[in-house]
Amino acid sequence: MPFAPRALLVSLLLPLLAGCASLYFPPPPQVPLLTQKGEWSAGLHTNLSQNTAVQGAYAVSDHLGVMGSASFLHTNKTKKAEDHDFGELGVGYFTRLSDHRVLEVYGGFGLGQTKRVERTPAEGVTRTLEAGLNKYFVQVNYTSKDKKTYHVLGRDWPVSYGTALRASYVTLTDFRLNGQPAFNEDNIFLEPITYTRITLLGPIDAQFISGSNFGLKHRKFLKAANSVFQFGLVVNVGGQSGGK
Template identity: 70%
Template sequence: MPFLFRALFLLLLPLLAGCTSLYFPPPPQVPLLTQKGEWSAGIHTNFSQNTAVQGAYAISNHLGVMGSASFLHANKKQSFFGSKNDRQTQDHDFVEGGLGYFTRLRQDRRVLEVYGGLGVGSTKYSEYSRETNVPTETREGTLNKYFLQVNYTSKEKKSFHVLGRDWPFTYGTALRASYVTLNGFRLNGLAHAPEDNIFLEPITYTRIQVLGPLQLQMISGSNFGLKHRKYLKAANSVFQLGIVVNLGGQNGEK
C-alpha cells in the first residue's frame, strides 16, 4: 500500500508544476550498468508532452557512455483546471551525451554511477490572443548545457502483490547538477540579453518488472535554480513515466 500511495503522488506531481521556463529538463538517465557489453534503452514522457529517448552502453567493466534526445511540441488551448485565456505553443528539442564510471558495491547489492556530459538544443515559446489568434509574445533561443550526475540504486528486488500476481521492483536515487545557458535569445523578435542558470535536480526512481527485461520506470523529484532568472528558471517538472530495457548485465538482470 505505501508503494501505491507513492505512485499516486508521482502522477499528481506534474499538475503542480509551472510551464513558464524555456528549459524543459530531460529525465536524468539511470542506465544502472554493471559489466562490459551491457546496454540500456528507454523511452519516457510526462503530462507536459516532454518525451525523451535514451540509450547507454558499457564499453568496459567500469566505463559507460550514454546519450538521449528529448522533444516537446505542444499546442495548449486548455489547462487541467479549465480553458486558458490565451493559446500557448511550445517547441523544445534537445540532445545530450555523457561518459561515466560505474561500479558495484556492498557485495554486488548496489550500483553506483557517475556521469558527466554536455547537451545542446533549441527552444521556443509563443502565446496567442484568443480573440485574434495572432502572437502576443514569443521567446526563442538556443540552449547549451554541461552536467554532472550521480546515480545510486539497490539491485535487491522487492515486490508488491496486486491483480493476483507479485510485481518485483527496484528503486534508487540520482542527483544531477547542470549549468545551462540561453544564447541567441530573442523576445518578440528582438535581441535580448542571454541568461544562464545552475540547476540541481534530485530525483527518486522506481522500476517495476513487467515482462522479462522490460521494466516500467517512474521518476519523480525536484528542480532547483540557484540563480534568479526570468526566462531560464526551474519551473518545469522532472516527473517522467517510461519503459526501460537492460540486457547483458550481471546475472542477466538488475
C-alpha cells in the same frame, strides 16, 4: 501507506504542482545501472506535458559507460505553442558495491533549440521567445539491483527503487524576444529524483520518476518551472542480476 504506493501517488501529483513558464524542459535523468562490459540500457519516457525522451547507454568496459538521449516537446495550445528539441551525451564511471548496489557518476553536455509563442484569442500573438540551449551536467546514481516482490492482481511484480542527483549549468544562446536580441540568461539547476521500476516482462521494466528542480539563480525565462516527473519503459540487457 507502503512506500511504493506513496511514492507513486507523489509522482502523479507533481505535474499539477509545476508551472510551464521556463524555456528549459529538463529531460529525465538517465539511470542505466550498468554493471559489466557489454551491458546496454534503453528507455522511452514522457509526461503529461508531452515532454518525451529517448535514451540509451552502453558499458564500454567493466567500469566505463557512455550514454545519450534525445528529448522533444511540440505543443500547439490555444494560449501557447511550444517547440523544444534537446540532445545530451555523457560518459562516466560505474561500479558494483558490496551491498548489491550500483554507483554511477556521469558528466556530459547537451545542445538544443527552444521556442515559445504566446497568444490570446483577442490579440493573437502577444510574445515570441526563441533561443538555443547549451548545457553541462554531472550526475550521480545510487541504487539497488535487488528487487522486492509484491503479489497484486494474481501475479508477482518485482519492484526496485533508486535515487539520482543531477546538477546542470544551462545557458541560452542567441536569445530573441519578439525577434529582437535579448540578454542570454544562464542558471544552475539541481534535480534530485527518486524512481520506481516494476518488472513487466523479462528485461522490460516500467519506470516512474519523481523529483524536484531547483534553480540557484533568479531568472525570468530560464528557471526551474517545469516538472521532472516522467513515466516510461526501460530495458537492460547483458548485466549482472541483483544478488551478484
